[in-house]
Amino acid sequence: MTPALDIENLSVHFAHQHGAIAAVREASLTVRPAECVGIVGESGSGKTQTFMAVMGLLSAGARAAGSVRFEGREILGLRASELNRVRGSKLTMIFQDPMTSLTPHLKIGIQLAEVLVSHSRMSWREAETAALRALERVRVPEARRRLRQYPHELSGGMRQRVMIAMSLLCEPKLLIADEPTTALDVTVQAEIMDILRVMRQESRMAIVLISHDLGLVAGLADRIVVMYGGRVVESAGAADILERAVHPYTAELLKCVPDLRRPRLERMPSLAGQAPSASSAEVGCAFAPRCPLAGERCLSERPLLRHIGGAAHQAACHYPL
Amino acid sequence: MVRYFIKRLAGAVPTLLIIVTAAFFLIRAAPGGPFDQEQTLPAEIVANLQAAYGLDLPIWAQYGRYLRALAHGDFGPSFKYRDFTVTELIGQGFPVTLRIGAIALILALGLGLPLGTYAALHHHAAADHAAMSLAVVGIAVPSFVVLPFLGLVFGIYLHWLPVAGWEPGSIRHLVLPVIALCLPPLSIIARMTRGSMLEVLRSQYIRTAFAKGLPLRIVILRHALRPALLPVAGYLAPAVASIMTGSLVVESIAGLPGIGRYLVQGALNRDYTLVMGMVIIYSALLIAMGLVVDMLYAWLDPRIRFGR
Amino acid sequence: MSTVYRLRTNTGAVFALSIIVLLIAVALAGPWFNPNNIESLDWAHVAAYPSLTGAHWFGTDRLGRDLYARTLEGMRVSLAVACVASAISLSVGIAYGAVAGYAGGRWDHLMMRFIEVLSGLPLIFFVIFLTVIFGRSQYLLFLAIGAIGWLTMARIVRGQTLSIRQREFIEAAVASGASTGRIILKHVVPNLLGPVIVYATLTIPQIILFESFLSFLGLGIQEPHASLGTLIAEGAGEMEAAPWMLLVPGGVLATLLVCLNIVGDGLRDAIVGRESAAT
Numbered sequence: 001m002t003p004a005l006d007i008e009n010l011s012v013h014f015a016h017q018h019g020a021i022a023a024v025r026e027a028s029l030t031v032r033p034a035e036c037v038g039i040v041g042e043s044g045s046g047k048t049q050t051f052m053a054v055m056g057l058l059s060a061g062a063r064a065a066g067s068v069r070f071e072g073r074e075i076l077g078l079r080a081s082e083l084n085r086v087r088g089s090k091l092t093m094i095f096q097d098p099m100t101s102l103t104p105h106l107k108i109g110i111q112l113a114e115v116l117v118s119h120s121r122m123s124w125r126e127a128e129t130a131a132l133r134a135l136e137r138v139r140v141p142e143a144r145r146r147l148r149q150y151p152h153e154l155s156g157g158m159r160q161r162v163m164i165a166m167s168l169l170c171e172p173k174l175l176i177a178d179e180p181t182t183a184l185d186v187t188v189q190a191e192i193m194d195i196l197r198v199m200r201q202e203s204r205m206a207i208v209l210i211s212h213d214l215g216l217v218a219g220l221a222d223r224i225v226v227m228y229g230g231r232v233v234e235s236a237g238a239a240d241i242l243e244r245a246v247h248p249y250t251a252e253l254l255k256c257v258p259d260l261r262r263p264r265l266e267r268m269p270s271l272a273g274q275a276p277s278a279s280s281a282e283v284g285c286a287f288a289p290r291c292p293l294a295g296e297r298c299l300s301e302r303p304l305l306r307h308i309g310g311a312a313h314q315a316a317c318h319y320p321l
Numbered sequence: 322m323v324r325y326f327i328k329r330l331a332g333a334v335p336t337l338l339i340i341v342t343a344a345f346f347l348i349r350a351a352p353g354g355p356f357d358q359e360q361t362l363p364a365e366i367v368a369n370l371q372a373a374y375g376l377d378l379p380i381w382a383q384y385g386r387y388l389r390a391l392a393h394g395d396f397g398p399s400f401k402y403r404d405f406t407v408t409e410l411i412g413q414g415f416p417v418t419l420r421i422g423a424i425a426l427i428l429a430l431g432l433g434l435p436l437g438t439y440a441a442l443h444h445h446a447a448a449d450h451a452a453m454s455l456a457v458v459g460i461a462v463p464s465f466v467v468l469p470f471l472g473l474v475f476g477i478y479l480h481w482l483p484v485a486g487w488e489p490g491s492i493r494h495l496v497l498p499v500i501a502l503c504l505p506p507l508s509i510i511a512r513m514t515r516g517s518m519l520e521v522l523r524s525q526y527i528r529t530a531f532a533k534g535l536p537l538r539i540v541i542l543r544h545a546l547r548p549a550l551l552p553v554a555g556y557l558a559p560a561v562a563s564i565m566t567g568s569l570v571v572e573s574i575a576g577l578p579g580i581g582r583y584l585v586q587g588a589l590n591r592d593y594t595l596v597m598g599m600v601i602i603y604s605a606l607l608i609a610m611g612l613v614v615d616m617l618y619a620w621l622d623p624r625i626r627f628g629r
Numbered sequence: 630m631s632t633v634y635r636l637r638t639n640t641g642a643v644f645a646l647s648i649i650v651l652l653i654a655v656a657l658a659g660p661w662f663n664p665n666n667i668e669s670l671d672w673a674h675v676a677a678y679p680s681l682t683g684a685h686w687f688g689t690d691r692l693g694r695d696l697y698a699r700t701l702e703g704m705r706v707s708l709a710v711a712c713v714a715s716a717i718s719l720s721v722g723i724a725y726g727a728v729a730g731y732a733g734g735r736w737d738h739l740m741m742r743f744i745e746v747l748s749g750l751p752l753i754f755f756v757i758f759l760t761v762i763f764g765r766s767q768y769l770l771f772l773a774i775g776a777i778g779w780l781t782m783a784r785i786v787r788g789q790t791l792s793i794r795q796r797e798f799i800e801a802a803v804a805s806g807a808s809t810g811r812i813i814l815k816h817v818v819p820n821l822l823g824p825v826i827v828y829a830t831l832t833i834p835q836i837i838l839f840e841s842f843l844s845f846l847g848l849g850i851q852e853p854h855a856s857l858g859t860l861i862a863e864g865a866g867e868m869e870a871a872p873w874m875l876l877v878p879g880g881v882l883a884t885l886l887v888c889l890n891i892v893g894d895g896l897r898d899a900i901v902g903r904e905s906a907a908t
């Protein structure tokens with residue numbers, strides 16, 4: 001069965017006056033059809049850049065190496081005109097801040113309809129009708145009126161629904177959601193996650209959910225991939241990660257998730273130290289400076305990703321839990 | 322939109338009135354009269370001339386007469402070209418100046434925008450550097466150096482185009498003047514477009530547009546162009562001012578019978594009414610451009626229309 | 630100071646700057662290398678071709694005057710006018726802006742409105758207008774040209790003064806009993822240096838341009854003096870017969886302006902770079 005997305009040894013470098021910055025280092029992960037994979041990590045972990053590379057949206061001056069296969073076809077390094085055959089139709093992405101992600105001077109209806117007009121041979125009128133249905137699908141009230149409005153006339157939550165509708169128009173096989181709720185209020189967050197859940201059930205599409213919030217991801221993902229310092233450090237089924245996390249970093253992340261069921265704590269747990277900067281050279285394990293379990297070996301030898309405790313469970317650690 | 326326009330129009334009229342009034346009183350306050358440059362005339366003749374031109378009336382009466390005449394489109398007689406009224410001279414010259422000015426502006430926009438966009442899309446490539454270097458030259462070198470130089474190369478050495486002169490309806494005579502006129506604003510527009518396009522292309526919504534799989538052409542034309550045009554819209558009024566200033570020199574060198582040349586002649590001959598008439602026309606043009614620009618801004622950015 | 634570093638590594642700007650320095654040096658020292666002076670009429674060589682081996686390196690004009698000497702004189706005149714006018718417009722602009730910014734409130738508002746009204750009108754028409762009224766006096770010329778730069782300068786200075794005025798060290802100075810004048814001189818002015826330099830680099834070429842423009846039209850520098858503008862006007866008239874009369878002063882003016890623009894751009898990039906790096 002061809003995976004929806006197969007990333008193999010992806011590395012992303014940015015050229016800089018003082019040398020190259022490695023945002024992503026040899027990351028590999030797979031997304032099966034209709035599967036939801038959560039990607040978790042701090043800012044700077046490389047989680048966003050990985051998928052920018054997948055979508056061909058890296059900024060100028062960035063170089064990607066490795067292999068990215070979408071439904072079996074290699075898409076890394078494709079020319080824009082080639083990539084656009086799947087990009088936006090079968091392989092879509094929604095972004096973190098709906099406020100700035102929509103074009104301010106175009107009406108919502110146009111921004112939706114143009115996807116269909118570009119990718120299928122629909123006329124503008126047919127596309128607008130489809131856009132209306134898409135808005136209703138994501139439960140935008142007064143959808144017909146919204147089509148004629150400009151982005152600044154909608155609330156944040158509604159804008160994000162529009163973004164989701166936009167990404168579903170051509171029935172994608174994979175939707176990448178990069179921190180879709182981070183910029184929204186908590187109540188709105190729940191609504192958006194709900195919509196994603198419903199959409200997934202209705203259409204059998206795979207989802208990649210990128211977030212720094214492990215708790216959020218756990219609510220939707222089948223599998224979770226943890227990234228740190230540009231590398232994948234742990235990858236397992238969602239339940240396994242939550243109950244049998246093997247990498248010390250994941251364990252720390254779990255401790256940080258606020259849980260209303262647990263007794264009240266004096267202080268919220270947090271991770272000491274800072275994420276490694278992408279320009280620093282890698283010596284040993286990137287997490288070692290902050291790891292409570294770090295040993296001599298961790299500082300000099302970089303741990304490789306290997307299977308631990310189960311075929312589906314992988315981690316990169318010398319002293320897994 | 323319409324209400325906004327009327328509001329702006331109402332603001333423009335007083336400005337024009339102030340200019341006309343200031344011009345009028347400044348002229349009357351000047352030392353010497355319009356006839357001083359002639360050989361000294363006997364006093365009675367001077368008195369007759371003054372009466373004929375209404376210069377013996379009290380100043381408020383003259384002002385009133387002038388305003389009334391203006392309302393009828395009458396700018397008074399030219400003091401130097403005795404057979405013509407200023408209105409007639411304006412009528413003859415304005416179409417010429419308008420034609421070359423408008424063509425120059427259209428060229429500046431029509432060539433500058435694509436050039437700037439192209440440079441932005443090929444940021445850091447050879448084409449970008451070349452275009453921007455040319456732009457610096459276009460901005461720095463004044464039209465009164467460019468036009469004779471063009472005339473030298475294309476007129477005298479290559480014999481392709483006439484160096485100067487004018488025939489009604491002739492296009493060949495307009496080519497070099499229009500080129501010299503449009504080069505500075507073209508260069509500025511190209512530079513500006515490149516800069517603002519680069520900015521816009523870094524926006525999140527452009528990233529969304531690419532993520533939607535839209536072809537580059539559509540991303541630029543539908544999503545990037547309008548916001549990138551905002552600074553250029555702000556430059557339109559100065560562009561017109563620059564073209565108007567340039568037309569003074571270009572018409573004088575190329576011998577085109579436009580109002581620019583009349584203005585210069587009027588200045589050299591101390592022809593009051595002519596100069597005043599020209600200044601009023603130019604000011605009105607500028608104010609009108611300001612209005613157009615404001616309307617353009619409102620169209621380009623819907624947020625302005627809704628009132629901030 | 631990283632500003633200087635940034636400027637030094639900008640090869641285009643450095644090259645342009647050296648050309649400017651060269652031109653100025655030639656303008657000032659040139660006469661020593663050539664015996665001809667601007668007024669001597671050489672009837673034997675009327676409208677002669679330029680020849681580096683002959684008596685007239687850049688040729689002569691219709692009256693037999695040596696073009697090399699005249700061009701250098703033209704450069705000196707243009708540069709002199711530019712310096713004087715720049716000084717005028719800088720001082721007026723800085724003074725106006727500093728006062729407006731420091732005074733604040735109604736005064737500031739009034740003074741800025743005045744500037745707004747003036748900015749709307751292209752200066753050339755105003756100057757032509759004044760020439761018609763007052764005739765072609767040299768003082769008028771300096772005044773008009775000085776009037777070019779001060780508007781923008783005043784705006785910038787006022788903006789900077791406003792923001793500086795609210796900073797703590799001003800309050801400290803006032804609290805310690807320093808007089809207003811002292812405050813302005815010792816605290817406000819040094820902070821203005823950056824933006825002032827930036828806009829000076831913008832106004833100087835504008836001023837040279839404006840003066841050449843007026844002289845070209847015949848409204849500027851009058852006979853027997855010549856600025857580059859007047860020389861170009863003469864040259865344009867003689868284009869067919871004696872093209873060097875146009876090419877030499879035209880080329881000099883074009884080069885000067887292009888180089889000034891490049892240096893200005895480079896200076897602005899260098900200074901703005903420092904400011905954005907600091908924030």
